[in-house]
Amino acid sequence: MPHPARGTVTLHDVAAEAGVSLATASRVLGGSSRTVAAGLRERVRAAAERLRYTADASARAMRRMSDSLALIADDLTTPSMAVVVSAMEREASTAGAFVTVSATRGDPERQLETIHRVRALRPRALVLTSGRVSADALAGRLLAELRAYEHDGGRVVIVGDTDLPFHSVGFDNLGAARVLGRHVAEKGHRRVAIIAGARQAAQSARTTGFVDGLRTGGVEESAVRIVHCEVSREGGFDAARRLAAEGLDGTDAILAANDLIAVGVLRALREAGVMVPRDVSLTGFDDTRLAVNVTPRLTTVALPLAYAGTEAIRLALGEPDAVTHVTVEGRLVVRDSVR
Structure with a gap:
């Protein structure tokens, strides 16, 4: 086209x-x-x-967009992002397009710089995958850069929470976390620690949902402890090791912001002699392969990550029409890690 x-x-x-x-x-x-x-x-x-x-290095002589799609993500090392990227590549290949990938660590300045550099390659569409992308980021400069790219004929799709005026695919992190929190409370747990990951929108929505669900199930908010950490196995391990060293003080459940953090928590608890779920229940989020490749298998929330990646590419390659916002919901998956 x-x-x-x-x-x-x-x-x-x-x-x-x-x-x-x-x-x-x-x-x-x-x-x-x-x-x-x-x-x-x-x-x-x-x-x-x-x-x-733009310093149009590879396309200076061209007068139309290329058949590439540019994916700009916060972090390419997480299992959940691997699922999203794989689905994007499969869907793009069916349309004869290919995907280039860049990582920004969620830093708005790096996002802006990467978008500016990617524009020089004139990709057909740009998919920005991030925990939160705001219209007022960097005093509006990020929005201005994306609008300039769109003005040049490109298509912008956001995967994640956003208020930007472009196509988007978002996750109902709040609602899904609320269901998981209520499930843990209804199993009789009354003192809960939340390993919340970094202070970002996706983790923040999940933390809020966890607390809402726990309260609905009868847990006092004062009995909920929130701990922030790096979004990685190491982050979960360090956070849980600190908790164990300080004394769990009756904590009978730990809710992790994602499966990756939960696996780190599981290791730290095991090294401290705390058994899951005999002594403490543990949950994850995302339902990546990690959730079933550990013992005990994790109770978690399944997000349709592959569907989100596929839908993002369909929006990127579709016919020009009104801006579309898609929200995908999670599903509680009960396994062995909750007593």
């Missing part, structure tokens, strides 16, 4: 707009190691932004 061309903006145009020499503009936008005064640097970058200039 043909894509709209954009007018060619050259480095000469940017230099003229900024009122600087061509050499200065080239040093600022071409990654030169030579130092340029801060004032001149800002003028060149502002001019480039106004003119929507």
Whole structure:
């Protein structure tokens, strides 16, 4: 399918707009190691932004979008993201497109820089996968960069919580976590620790849902302890080891923000001589392969991760139409780790 061309903006145009020499503009936008005064640097970058200039290295001679799809994710090392990316690649291949992947660690500045660089490759669509993407991020600069890419003929899809005016695929983390929290409470648990991961939107929604579900099931909010950690096995291990060292103080259940953290928690408890679920119940979230490859198998929430990845690519490659927001729900999976 043909894509709209954009007018060619050259480095000469940017230099003229900024009122600087061509050499200065080239040093600022071409990654030169030579130092340029801060004032001149800002003028060149502002001019480039106004003119929507990108250093179009691989597509300078092209006048239409390529058949690539750019995926920009927070973290490519988690099992859940592996499922999403795999589904995206399968769906893209059916349309004759291929996926390029970049990681930003969820840092808005890195997201902005990556989007700007990816625009130079003129991908057909850009899929931004992140725990939370806000319209006011970086004082609106992230939104402006995405709008400029869309103006050039690209399609933007967000996977995750967002208020941006683009196609999106989100997860009902709040509702799914509420169901899991209530299940744990209804099994008779009354003192609960939540290993909440980092202070990000996805984990925050899950934490809120856990607490709501526990309260609905009869747990006093004062009996719920929230611990933040790195979103990794090591993060879960360190958080649980600290809990065990301090004394669990009657804690009879631990709810982890995802399966990866839960596996780290399980190891730390085992090393401390605390048995799951005999002494403490444990739950995960996402239902990745990790959940069934440990002993005991984890009670968790299954999110349709592959469906989310597939749906994101369908939106990216679909016909132009009204902005679509898709929300996918989780499903409680009861296994062996809850007493």
